[in-house]
Amino acid sequence: MSPRRVVLRMALASLRFRAAASLATLVAVLVGCSLLIACGGLFETALSLDAQPQRLAAAPVVVTGSAGFKLPDEESQVVPYGERSGIPAGQLAQLASVPGVRQVVPDTTFAAVVVTGSGPQSADAPLAGHGWDSAALAPYSLVDGAPPHTPGQVVLDEASAQAAGVGTGGQVGIAVNGAPPRDFVVTGIAHADTVGPALFFSPADAQQFSVHPGTVDLAGIFPADGVDAGELAARIAERVPGLNVLTGADRGSAEFPGIDGAQLPLILLAGVFGGMVLVVMALVVSATISLTVRQRQQELALLRATGATPRQVHRMVLAETMVVAALGALAGLAGGRFIGAEIFSFTTGNGMLPPQLEFQQGIIAFGGGLVLSLAISFAAAWFAALPAARARPLQALVEASIPPAKVNDVRRFGAKVFAGVTVLLAVATLFMPVDIASAVCGPAVLTGSIAVALIGPELMAFVATRFGPLIRRVGGRDAVLAVINSRTRAVAFAAVLTPITLATAVALGNVYAETTQQHAIIGAYADQLRADAVVTSGTGAVSPALADAVRQAPGVGSVSPLVTSQGWIEEPYDGNGSDPGRLLGLDVRDANGVLATPVTSGSLGELTGETVALPEGIADDLDLKLGDQITMRLGDGAQAKVRIVALLDSPSGYPSIVLPAALLAPHTTSGVANRLLVRAADGQDAAAVVSAVTSATVNWPGATVGDSDAVTESFAASADIEAMIHYLLAVLAIAYAAIAAVNTLAVAVLSRRREFGVQRLAGARRGQVRSMLMIEGGILAVLGLVLGTGISLFTVIPMALSSGTIVPDGPLWVFLAVIAAVFLIVWPVTALSSRLAMRRSPIEAVTLPGQ
Incomplete structure (x- = not known):
């Protein structure tokens, strides 16, 4: 029999005696592979953007206005418009004249x-x-x-x-x-x-x-008999350029305007989540495999002492690991489909993505997840097996009894590099706009966790040495051996410490960075407006007649429609690219108007017709001054040449370009304002005005009146959707890290059956051994919480400073919940594992093979 076959048979035979360690590796790979496949499905969905048409299902070809804004500073990138882009009515005749067109059906x-x-x-x-x-x-x-x-x-x-x-x-x-x-x-x-x-x-x-005179929203094209829809679409695109010609599932984007706009959020969701899962999986799988290999040091040393070569030992460990990893990855194929569908269902069900969008998960997603999972497992096993394979037999036998806590120079250097990157990311964030800062400082929780994983054994040994006396005083006699074990078993405990630290850092970093940013965004946007009452309509639009009725209410000083959209300054180009600026449509000619942003020069009284009030920071960046004319690209693709009549002292991180509501509203999908902002006249009580406006709108079906808090709520609704994406990512990453913590902790405890048997033969009771283990678990939990909290600060604090505050914003219960979750993971698993580890009598435990 060839040496390779002998090594493989030994690897397969040894799996029977390591059920717990093999199960831990299998679960880690299974969950990681499932999450990677889910990310691949989200990315594939973003690329396809399939949405089956419903109201347009009978039209083989659908034509809409321009697909999006072609960025002036990019060769080919086109950003979808946020509003529906229409077709000039004059082009309908051109469409009808294209050879092969039987009928053109316009829709408004x-x-x-x-x-x-x-x-x-x-x-x-x-x-x-x-x-x-x-x-x-x-x-x-x-x-x-x-x-x-x-x-x-x-x-x-x-x-x-x-x-x-x-x-x-x-x-x-x-x-x-x-x-x-x-x-x-x-x-x-x-x-x-x-x-x-x-x-x-x-x-x-x-x-x-029709709220868009001179245009139609779209046109359905019916081909003549025998004409292929795809060929006709290509012919239309050639004969009538500038329009968006759609066939198949792409037609859904014409019916549901939010489809095209969902591409970038989906790509970001898949990219950020996929990157996070890759790092978490690498840490989790590496920690799990390293722990299982470390527990076999004595066995591997005996193999070396009996003549096995380093290469044979290395191959055996690789073969064992890859057999288990392959099983886990194959099982992850089914899990990936389920998790991907559930994540997508959650995002569509909570308004993050259009519900009509279809989830796509093909061979690329499954193949990519499978290959990456196996590659990570192979790399982790390859590096984990190196020390055991290279060690001299006698030296390995000694290290198997008391593994050294000291890490090698390569790991120490890597820890320093990742720690330096963490600090660099945090410092760089302080000099960036808040929208960019959130993307830059986010990875700090991952780089910091990697640094802890590399230097973990030395951290465990340091804590046990430095704080040992304090732990012994608090924990009593049972803590003496727990402190000794924390120092001597630092390598094994570090494998458990890594997922606990990672889960804590990801949870606190993602949640508090997001709550801090969202609080700053909502506050900044809401602070730009002031209103004593806010009127909305259940009919989806606010008509001029409703505004007139509100103006006649007693105590009302000024009334302004509120229109929100997005757009670009095209000439001179503002460089916002795929992140267009926020546009506010208001009627702010009154001295006591609804715009709270201070005017640094010019007058809002001139904000009528084709004019604009520009944030001073944007004007300075583009070298613009009062009276200059600029060209804006509005949300539906229309160009508007407007004159700057006022400069505003807007928040630097969250500026809004203010246009007359009458100018902006026709360039939105609905074509009308979505709410009214009401200001009380001088000397009038705000509560009395809310009551008066409520009475004035009582005969308007669906009209609702809110107080000044409704301004904040209108911005909070959209901000909450974005925040939910980050919470979803955090929850999934935390759940994965928590599963890994359970795995490694259970394996670490179950592998110590012989040690527990020796202690019981020496006179220790089951309760004393269990108490020792609970103290060890407490040390791990506290250290993981401290390290994870410290790492999260490199994300949270820079995010707070970039948002214009010092103290991060967020609910205290999140921090308390993370603490409770860590202890609810560590202590119950420790208690259950210790019970299983001490089921046998001490004599049986000491003489068990393979422990």
Whole structure:
């Protein structure tokens, strides 16, 4: 039999005697592989952005406006617009003239909500109004009645008609573009296998209600007989440039505007999460494998003493590890599909991603996760087996009894490098804008944890030596042996210390850095506005008539619509790239207006027509001054040449460009304002104004009035969605590290059966041995918490300073929960493992083989 086959047979045979260690390695690889495959699925979803069309399902080709903003400083990068980009009505004839086009069906969407005695229906999806011609895009079919031909007629979808309790020939109240509801005659009921309401009006009404005159939102293209949709799409793109031509699952992005905008968040989610999982997996798998190899030092030393070569020992350890790792990785294929689908479901269910987006997880995701998992396992086993394979037999036998806590020069140098990188990341953050700072200082929790993992044995020995007297005084007699074990078994304990430190650092660093940043963002944006009352509408739009009604309420000083969007300064280019600036649309010509940002020069009284109030920091960066004209690229892709009439002292990290609401609103998807900001007149009580505005809007269905806190809440809603992504990442990484801590701790305790048997033969009771183990676990837990907390500060403190504060912001219960979680991991696992380790009698434990 060849030496290689002998080594392989020995490796497979030895697995039977190390069930606990093999199980720990298998679980670590299984979970890591599952998470990597989940990340691959998220990335694949970002690349494909598949969303099956519903209301546009019958149109083989769908055409929309420009796909996005082509960055002036990039050759090919195009950033999707945040708002729906329309098609100029004049281009419809061009589309119809393309050879192979049988029919062009334009579609215009506007806010339309059925209003009953209980209020507006489906307020969460108010953009439901369309012209009847676009019903062919679903296709909708009439199950009763006739199409609407004259103004004042409407066709309802079956669900809306049933909810309103109305049939053909009846009347129904509909609020269009936030206006008071008016009665429409129901001429028909339509059916289609689609989700969401759809209200179809006559062509005359649809043209009147359109909030984007001169454009249509999209057009469905029907090919002539025998013409392939893909070929026709290519022909349209060539003949009518500048438009976005879609086929297949890509058509969903035309129906659901948030699809294209989900690409960057998904890529960031997959990239950040994948990088975090790779580092965590490398640390966890390395710690687990190193622990199992260290526990076999005596066995490996005996093999060397009986003639095995270093290469044979090394191969045997590699073979054992890779057999277990392969099983874990293969099991991770099933887990990756489940975890990936659950993560994606969580993000879509909580509003982080459009619910219509389809999760994609193909061969690339599964293959990539499998290869990376096996590569990490191989590298960890290869390095872990080196010391045992290279050691001289006699020396190895001595080290197997009392492994040295001292690490080699390579590990010590690596620890210094990663510690230096951690400090460098923290210091560099202080000189960066807050939006960049969050990405730079985040990896500090990982580099710091790597440094601890490399120098862990020496840290354990130092703590046991330096704080041993204190621990003995607190823990009593049972602590004496616990302190000695912490020093002499520093190498094994360091394998447990690594995941505890990592879990603590990731939990505290991610959560408190995010809460600090979000608090600063919400505060900065909300501080730019001031309002005593905030009016919103359940119809999805605030009409000018509602604003007039609010202005007439007693005690009201000024009323301004609030429009929010995103855009770029195109000329001179602001360089924001894929991160466009925030645009606020306001009516702030009143002296007692809703804009709280101080004006450093110019006057807000001139903010009307094609003008802009620019943050002073942006103006300085672009060398702009009062009176200069700039070209802006708005959220729907439209260009606007505006004149600077005021410079604002905006927060440096969170500036907002202020435009007249009348200029910005038509360039948003809804085309109208989404809320009203109300200021009390001089000398008027704010609470009384809220009450007066509430009374003035009582006859407006769906109108709600909030106090000044509603300004903050409007920004907090979007910020909370972004924060949830970071919380999700933290929870998954913490869970993985916690599983690793359980694995390594259980293996470390179970491997000491012979030691416990000797102690019991020497007179120690089970309770005394268990008490010793609980003190050892307490030392590990406290040290891991201290190190993890210290590492997290290199992320949290720089984030706080970059956000303009000194003390990090966040709930105290998170810190207390992390402390409780660590002890709930360490002590119960220690207690259970000790019970299993001492099931046998002392004599049996001492004579057991393979311990």
